[in-house]
Amino acid sequence: MDAWPFLVARGRRRGHTVLLAPAALTTPGVIEDVVGPVPEGRGHHQADAPGGLHLVWTEHRVTDTELGGDATDEHGRPLRLFAGWVCVGARTVAVDQADLAHVLAAGLATYRRFLADEDRFTTEPAGAFTARSRIVPVSRPASARRASRTWGLAGLGVLVVAVVTAILLLTTGGEEPDPACPPPPRPGGPPPVSASERAATAAPCEPDPRP
Structure with a gap:
């Protein structure tokens, strides 16, 4: 499966920054916020990043031989870099040392160009390698899919109730019938109650003053 190399490092004067990355991930903060020192005794480290990304990297202390000169910064500190690869929608479950060697070699080539002109250097786009x-590949967990369906059905139910309520309000004019006023007689129904019978059981119904 394809992966894309990346490099995070600082220069002799410039602080940590992404020097090599896939073209779509050159925006600051996507990679350098995740990449950091590799735990002692381990040759590499792995971590997930936002957007379905998975990163694998190694930490390397640059040597004088690799740079063809002094491998320290302006304060005399040794130069270190973080070289690795990123997968999109997938996860590395078994690391091959050949891949670590490949991304380190690609990272060192970029790093030399960076040190040659730190002020004008811009992040280089990385090409995929096999x-x-x-x-x-990483798929969404079943629990997440079930939760998504549940929320979708709940939202649909709320929408249906809102639509039915709106229709009822439109057809009735938004008014509640007056319980003191008897409804008009229906064809074929019982005869209406006389006024005297109505007066004996309830107050007379006043006509609606509204036009």
């Missing part, structure tokens, strides 16, 4: 590591 990884030897075992990378598998």
Whole structure:
């Protein structure tokens, strides 16, 4: 499966920044907010990132031989870099050392160009490579799919109730019938109650003054 190399490093004067990344991920904060020091005793580290991304990287202390010169910054600190690869919608479940060597070599080439002109250097776009590591697609968990369906059905039910209520209000004029006033007789129904009978049981119904 394809993966895309990336490089995060600082220069002799410039702070940590992304120097190599897929073209769609060159926006600051997408990669450098996730990548950090590799735990002691481990050759690489892995982490998920927003947007369905999965990152694998190694931490490397640059040598004088690799740079062809002094491998320290302006304060005399050793230069370190983080080289790795990113997968989209997938996860690396078994890391092949050949892939780590590949992204480190690509990262060092970019790093040399960066050190040659730190002030004008811009993030280089990375091309995909066929990884030897075992990378598998990641699907949404079943629980998330069930939750999505439940919320969808609940929203549909609320919508139906709102529509029915609106129709009833439109057909009745939004008014409640006066319980003191008897409804008009229906064809074939019982005869209406006389006025005297109505007066004996309830107050007379006043006509509606509204036109």
